[in-house]
Amino acid sequence: xxxxxxxxxxxxxxxxxxxxxxxxxxxxNIEVPEDDELxxxxxxxxxxxxxxxxxxxxxxxxxxxxxxxxxxxxxELEEDEEILIKDYCSRHxx
Numbered sequence: 001x002x003x004x005x006x007x008x009x010x011x012x013x014x015x016x017x018x019x020x021x022x023x024x025x026x027x028x029n030i031e032v033p034e035d036d037e038l039x040x041x042x043x044x045x046x047x048x049x050x051x052x053x054x055x056x057x058x059x060x061x062x063x064x065x066x067x068x069x070x071x072x073x074x075x076e077l078e079e080d081e082e083i084l085i086k087d088y089c090s091r092h093x094x
Contacts, residue, residue, distance in 0.1 A: 002032045002081055004088050012049075021053025023060070026089050029067075038075055043067030050089040059086045
């Protein structure tokens with residue numbers, strides 16, 4: 001199971017004004033066990049776009065990225081990992 005060890009967050013500005021709600025970009029530094037298929041010796045981070053629209057909060061999209069190479073990995077997170085990220089982002093909004 002992955003573990004979020006640190007993060008940065010930035011509120012995104014919609015210059016067009018057509019997107020509903022507020023958007024935040026989270027960069028989550030994560031650790032995964034060596035036996036996990038996501039494991040990389042280069043380290044991993046997740047770039048997540050989190051949307052807040054009144055009482056609705058959701059994880060709009062995410063990318064799993066190798067720390068050192070900045071290569072985007074073609075993996076999808078499991079449902080429980082997506083829930084972990086959504087809960088984490090909800091707790092750490094600016």
